[in-house]
Protein backbone atom coordinates (compact mmCIF):
# COMPACT_ATOMS: atom_id res chain seq x y z
CA UNK A 537 0.00 0.00 0.00
CA UNK A 538 1.33 3.43 -0.85
CA UNK A 539 2.49 6.17 1.44
CA UNK A 540 -0.01 8.62 2.67
CA UNK A 541 0.08 11.87 4.59
CA UNK A 542 -1.88 12.07 7.82
CA UNK A 543 -4.99 13.96 6.71
CA UNK A 544 -7.26 11.03 5.78
CA UNK A 545 -5.94 9.00 8.71
CA UNK A 546 -6.85 11.68 11.22
CA UNK A 547 -10.29 12.30 9.71
CA UNK A 548 -11.10 8.62 9.99
CA UNK A 549 -9.63 8.36 13.48
CA UNK A 550 -11.67 11.30 14.81
CA UNK A 551 -14.83 9.90 13.28
CA UNK A 552 -14.17 6.40 14.61
CA UNK A 553 -12.98 7.63 18.03
CA UNK A 554 -9.62 5.91 17.91
CA UNK A 555 -6.06 7.19 17.52
CA UNK A 556 -3.26 6.64 15.06
CA UNK A 557 -0.03 5.49 16.70
CA UNK A 558 3.14 7.34 15.83
CA UNK A 559 5.84 4.79 16.49
CA UNK A 560 9.39 6.09 16.83
CA UNK A 561 12.07 4.05 15.12
CA UNK A 562 15.84 4.24 15.52
CA UNK A 563 17.03 1.87 12.81
CA UNK A 564 15.85 -0.33 9.95
CA UNK A 565 15.24 -3.32 12.25
CA UNK A 566 12.90 -1.18 14.31
CA UNK A 567 11.21 0.07 11.15
CA UNK A 568 10.51 -3.44 9.89
CA UNK A 569 9.32 -4.52 13.33
CA UNK A 570 6.80 -1.67 13.50
CA UNK A 571 5.52 -2.33 9.97
CA UNK A 572 5.06 -6.00 10.89
CA UNK A 573 2.99 -5.09 13.97
CA UNK A 574 0.80 -2.73 11.93
CA UNK A 575 0.32 -5.36 9.21
CA UNK A 576 -0.53 -8.07 11.73
CA UNK A 577 -3.25 -5.90 13.27
CA UNK A 578 -4.39 -4.29 9.99
CA UNK A 579 -3.86 -0.88 11.56
CA UNK A 580 -2.87 2.36 9.84
CA UNK A 581 0.14 3.97 11.46
CA UNK A 582 2.86 6.58 11.44
CA UNK A 583 6.59 5.88 11.34
CA UNK A 584 8.16 8.70 13.38
CA UNK A 585 11.81 9.67 13.16
CA UNK A 586 13.46 12.32 15.34
CA UNK A 587 16.47 14.26 14.09
CA UNK A 588 18.66 12.19 16.44
CA UNK A 589 17.33 8.95 14.95
CA UNK A 590 17.65 10.40 11.47
CA UNK A 591 21.35 10.94 12.15
CA UNK A 592 21.66 7.44 13.60
CA UNK A 593 20.06 5.87 10.52
CA UNK A 594 21.94 8.23 8.22
CA UNK A 595 20.02 10.85 6.29
CA UNK A 596 21.32 9.33 3.03
CA UNK A 597 19.45 6.11 3.82
CA UNK A 598 15.97 7.61 3.87
CA UNK A 599 15.45 6.13 0.40
CA UNK A 600 15.89 2.70 2.02
CA UNK A 601 13.38 3.62 4.72
CA UNK A 602 10.85 4.62 2.07
CA UNK A 603 11.57 1.55 0.00
CA UNK A 604 11.03 -0.77 2.99
CA UNK A 605 7.72 0.92 3.80
CA UNK A 606 6.62 0.60 0.17
CA UNK A 607 7.64 -3.05 -0.09
CA UNK A 608 6.49 -4.33 3.28
CA UNK A 609 3.46 -2.32 4.38
CA UNK A 610 0.01 -3.75 3.78
CA UNK A 611 -1.63 -0.80 5.53
CA UNK A 612 -1.59 3.01 5.11
CA UNK A 613 1.60 4.43 6.60
CA UNK A 614 2.87 8.00 6.94
CA UNK A 615 6.56 8.83 7.30
CA UNK A 616 6.84 11.61 9.84
CA UNK A 617 9.60 13.87 11.13
CA UNK A 618 9.19 14.05 14.91
CA UNK A 619 10.21 17.28 16.70
CA UNK A 620 11.73 19.12 13.75
CA UNK A 621 13.62 21.83 15.57
CA UNK A 622 14.21 24.11 12.59
CA UNK A 623 12.35 25.29 9.52
CA UNK A 624 15.31 24.13 7.40
CA UNK A 625 15.20 20.54 8.71
CA UNK A 626 11.45 20.37 8.08
CA UNK A 627 11.87 21.59 4.51
CA UNK A 628 14.71 19.14 3.97
CA UNK A 629 12.52 16.26 5.13
CA UNK A 630 9.71 17.38 2.81
CA UNK A 631 12.24 17.29 -0.04
CA UNK A 632 13.38 13.82 1.06
CA UNK A 633 9.86 12.45 0.72
CA UNK A 634 8.51 12.48 4.26
CA UNK A 635 4.71 12.70 4.07
CA UNK A 636 4.32 14.51 7.40
CA UNK A 637 6.55 16.79 9.46
CA UNK A 638 6.40 18.30 12.90
CA UNK A 639 7.81 21.75 13.43
CA UNK A 640 8.52 22.10 17.11
CA UNK A 641 9.03 25.77 17.73
CA UNK A 642 7.28 25.57 21.10
CA UNK A 643 10.35 26.75 22.99
CA UNK A 644 10.08 30.11 21.19
CA UNK A 645 7.59 32.78 22.15
CA UNK A 646 4.07 32.56 20.75
CA UNK A 647 4.60 34.93 17.80
CA UNK A 648 7.85 33.28 16.72
CA UNK A 649 6.27 29.82 17.06
CA UNK A 650 3.50 31.00 14.72
CA UNK A 651 5.98 32.50 12.24
CA UNK A 652 8.16 29.38 11.97
CA UNK A 653 5.21 26.98 11.91
CA UNK A 654 3.48 29.00 9.19
CA UNK A 655 6.60 28.97 7.04
CA UNK A 656 6.81 25.17 7.25
CA UNK A 657 3.09 24.79 6.51
CA UNK A 658 3.32 26.95 3.38
CA UNK A 659 6.21 24.88 2.04
CA UNK A 660 4.88 21.46 3.08
CA UNK A 661 1.34 21.95 1.77
CA UNK A 662 2.72 22.72 -1.71
CA UNK A 663 4.14 19.20 -1.60
CA UNK A 664 1.05 17.54 -0.14
CA UNK A 665 2.82 17.02 3.19
CA UNK A 666 0.88 17.51 6.43
CA UNK A 667 2.27 19.51 9.36
CA UNK A 668 2.03 19.15 13.13
CA UNK A 669 2.75 22.11 15.38
CA UNK A 670 3.25 22.23 19.14
CA UNK A 671 1.97 24.65 21.71
CA UNK A 672 2.66 24.47 25.43
CA UNK A 673 5.43 22.76 27.35
CA UNK A 674 5.44 18.96 27.13
CA UNK A 675 8.25 18.97 29.58
CA UNK A 676 9.52 17.05 32.53
CA UNK A 677 7.56 16.57 35.70
CA UNK A 678 9.98 18.77 37.58
CA UNK A 679 8.68 21.93 35.98
CA UNK A 680 5.86 22.47 38.40
CA UNK A 681 2.72 24.30 37.51
CA UNK A 682 2.45 27.99 38.22
CA UNK A 683 -0.51 28.04 40.59
CA UNK A 684 -1.34 31.64 39.71
CA UNK A 685 -2.42 30.55 36.26
CA UNK A 686 -5.12 27.93 35.76
CA UNK A 687 -3.31 26.69 32.65
CA UNK A 688 0.24 27.03 33.96
CA UNK A 689 2.64 25.33 31.56
CA UNK A 690 -0.24 23.60 29.81
CA UNK A 691 -1.69 24.61 26.46
CA UNK A 692 -3.98 27.61 26.74
CA UNK A 693 -7.22 26.86 24.81
CA UNK A 694 -7.64 30.39 23.38
CA UNK A 695 -4.04 30.39 22.19
CA UNK A 696 -4.57 26.97 20.60
CA UNK A 697 -7.40 28.38 18.48
CA UNK A 698 -5.36 31.41 17.43
CA UNK A 699 -2.35 29.19 16.67
CA UNK A 700 -4.33 26.81 14.46
CA UNK A 701 -6.04 29.67 12.61
CA UNK A 702 -2.87 31.65 11.98
CA UNK A 703 -0.63 28.73 10.98
CA UNK A 704 -3.06 26.51 9.05
CA UNK A 705 -1.46 23.40 10.60
CA UNK A 706 -3.04 19.97 10.18
CA UNK A 707 -2.66 18.76 13.77
CA UNK A 708 -1.61 20.22 17.11
CA UNK A 709 0.48 18.72 19.89
CA UNK A 710 -0.77 20.00 23.23
CA UNK A 711 0.47 19.85 26.80
CA UNK A 712 -2.02 18.42 29.29
CA UNK A 713 0.34 16.65 31.65
CA UNK A 714 2.13 14.07 29.53
CA UNK A 715 5.92 14.01 29.61
CA UNK A 716 8.64 12.52 27.45
CA UNK A 717 10.64 9.53 28.67
CA UNK A 718 9.94 6.67 31.04
CA UNK A 719 9.72 8.70 34.28
CA UNK A 720 6.62 10.77 33.77
CA UNK A 721 5.58 11.25 37.37
CA UNK A 722 7.42 11.61 40.63
CA UNK A 723 7.57 8.53 42.81
CA UNK A 724 4.33 8.23 44.75
CA UNK A 725 2.63 10.83 42.56
CA UNK A 726 -0.65 9.76 40.98
CA UNK A 727 -0.66 9.99 37.18
CA UNK A 728 -2.94 12.76 36.08
CA UNK A 729 -3.93 14.28 32.75
CA UNK A 730 -5.80 17.57 32.45
CA UNK A 731 -8.86 16.30 30.62
CA UNK A 732 -10.60 19.57 31.50
CA UNK A 733 -8.12 21.45 29.32
CA UNK A 734 -8.40 18.85 26.54
CA UNK A 735 -12.19 19.25 26.60
CA UNK A 736 -11.92 23.04 26.44
CA UNK A 737 -9.56 22.84 23.48
CA UNK A 738 -11.66 20.35 21.54
CA UNK A 739 -14.85 22.30 22.19
CA UNK A 740 -13.17 25.35 20.61
CA UNK A 741 -11.57 23.27 17.83
CA UNK A 742 -14.13 20.60 17.00
CA UNK A 743 -12.96 17.86 14.62
CA UNK A 744 -9.40 19.13 14.70
CA UNK A 745 -6.75 16.43 15.28
CA UNK A 746 -5.04 16.76 18.65
CA UNK A 747 -1.74 14.99 19.32
CA UNK A 748 -0.34 13.63 22.56
CA UNK A 749 3.41 13.41 22.97
CA UNK A 750 5.11 11.75 25.91
CA UNK A 751 2.27 9.24 25.98
CA UNK A 752 3.98 5.90 26.47
CA UNK A 753 2.19 3.78 29.04
CA UNK A 754 5.46 2.20 30.25
CA UNK A 755 3.90 -1.25 30.84
CA UNK A 756 4.89 -2.72 34.20
CA UNK A 757 5.55 -6.23 32.87
CA UNK A 758 7.99 -4.82 30.35
CA UNK A 759 9.83 -2.75 32.99
CA UNK A 760 9.83 -5.72 35.39
CA UNK A 761 11.42 -7.94 32.72
CA UNK A 762 14.09 -5.31 32.07
CA UNK A 763 14.83 -5.02 35.79
CA UNK A 764 14.81 -8.81 36.26
CA UNK A 765 17.67 -9.17 33.78
CA UNK A 766 19.99 -6.59 35.24
CA UNK A 767 18.32 -3.34 34.24
CA UNK A 768 17.63 -0.51 36.62
CA UNK A 769 14.44 1.39 35.86
CA UNK A 770 12.88 1.12 39.29
CA UNK A 771 10.80 4.30 39.32
CA UNK A 772 9.60 4.20 35.73
CA UNK A 773 5.99 5.28 35.36
CA UNK A 774 3.90 6.07 32.30
CA UNK A 775 0.40 7.24 31.44
CA UNK A 776 -2.15 4.56 32.40
CA UNK A 777 -3.60 2.86 29.34
CA UNK A 778 -7.19 3.65 30.36
CA UNK A 779 -6.40 7.39 30.43
CA UNK A 780 -4.94 7.20 26.94
CA UNK A 781 -7.94 5.23 25.70
CA UNK A 782 -10.23 7.90 27.11
CA UNK A 783 -8.19 10.58 25.31
CA UNK A 784 -8.71 8.80 21.97
CA UNK A 785 -12.47 9.29 22.37
CA UNK A 786 -12.04 13.01 23.11
CA UNK A 787 -10.38 14.36 19.97
CA UNK A 788 -6.87 12.93 20.33
CA UNK A 789 -6.15 11.52 16.87
CA UNK A 790 -2.43 10.75 17.26
CA UNK A 791 -0.53 9.26 20.15
CA UNK A 792 3.27 9.13 20.11
CA UNK A 793 4.95 6.00 21.34
CA UNK A 794 8.71 5.86 21.72
CA UNK A 795 9.72 4.78 25.21
CA UNK A 796 7.47 1.70 25.24
CA UNK A 797 9.18 0.31 22.14
CA UNK A 798 12.65 1.05 23.51
CA UNK A 799 11.85 -0.57 26.85
CA UNK A 800 10.44 -3.67 25.11
CA UNK A 801 13.54 -3.93 22.90
CA UNK A 802 16.00 -3.51 25.77
CA UNK A 803 14.16 -5.92 28.08
CA UNK A 804 14.11 -8.64 25.40
CA UNK A 805 17.75 -7.99 24.54
CA UNK A 806 18.78 -8.30 28.19
CA UNK A 807 16.81 -11.55 28.53
CA UNK A 808 18.31 -13.00 25.35
CA UNK A 809 21.86 -12.14 26.41
CA UNK A 810 21.17 -13.72 29.79
CA UNK A 811 19.46 -16.86 28.46
CA UNK A 812 22.03 -17.58 25.77
CA UNK A 813 25.37 -16.43 27.13
CA UNK A 814 27.31 -18.55 24.62
CA UNK A 815 25.63 -17.00 21.60
CA UNK A 816 27.66 -14.24 20.00
CA UNK A 817 25.83 -14.18 16.67
CA UNK A 818 24.11 -10.90 17.32
CA UNK A 819 21.30 -11.42 14.83
CA UNK A 820 19.90 -13.96 17.31
CA UNK A 821 19.79 -11.37 20.11
CA UNK A 822 18.74 -8.45 17.91
CA UNK A 823 16.13 -10.67 16.30
CA UNK A 824 14.49 -11.40 19.64
CA UNK A 825 14.67 -7.77 20.67
CA UNK A 826 13.01 -6.57 17.45
CA UNK A 827 10.30 -9.21 17.83
CA UNK A 828 9.52 -7.52 21.15
CA UNK A 829 9.03 -4.22 19.30
CA UNK A 830 6.44 -5.90 17.07
CA UNK A 831 4.65 -7.28 20.13
CA UNK A 832 4.71 -3.83 21.78
CA UNK A 833 3.19 -2.23 18.67
CA UNK A 834 0.44 -4.85 18.62
CA UNK A 835 -0.26 -4.24 22.28
CA UNK A 836 -0.55 -0.46 21.78
CA UNK A 837 -2.97 -0.99 18.89
CA UNK A 838 -5.17 -3.26 20.99
CA UNK A 839 -4.89 -1.72 24.46
CA UNK A 840 -4.48 1.99 23.76
CA UNK A 841 -5.14 3.15 20.21
CA UNK A 842 -8.18 1.10 19.20
CA UNK A 843 -6.92 1.09 15.60
CA UNK A 844 -7.08 -2.66 14.96
CA UNK A 845 -8.61 -3.53 11.55
CA UNK A 846 -9.04 0.18 10.75
CA UNK A 847 -6.84 -0.16 7.66
CA UNK A 848 -9.83 -1.90 6.12
CA UNK A 849 -11.67 1.48 6.13
CA UNK A 850 -9.15 2.77 3.57
CA UNK A 851 -9.99 0.14 0.99
CA UNK A 852 -13.22 1.79 -0.09
Ligand SMILES: [Zn+2]
Pocket residue numbers: 619716749750792
Ligand atom coordinates in the same frame (compact mmCIF):
# COMPACT_ATOMS: atom_id res chain seq x y z
ZN1 LIG B 1 7.50 14.34 21.52
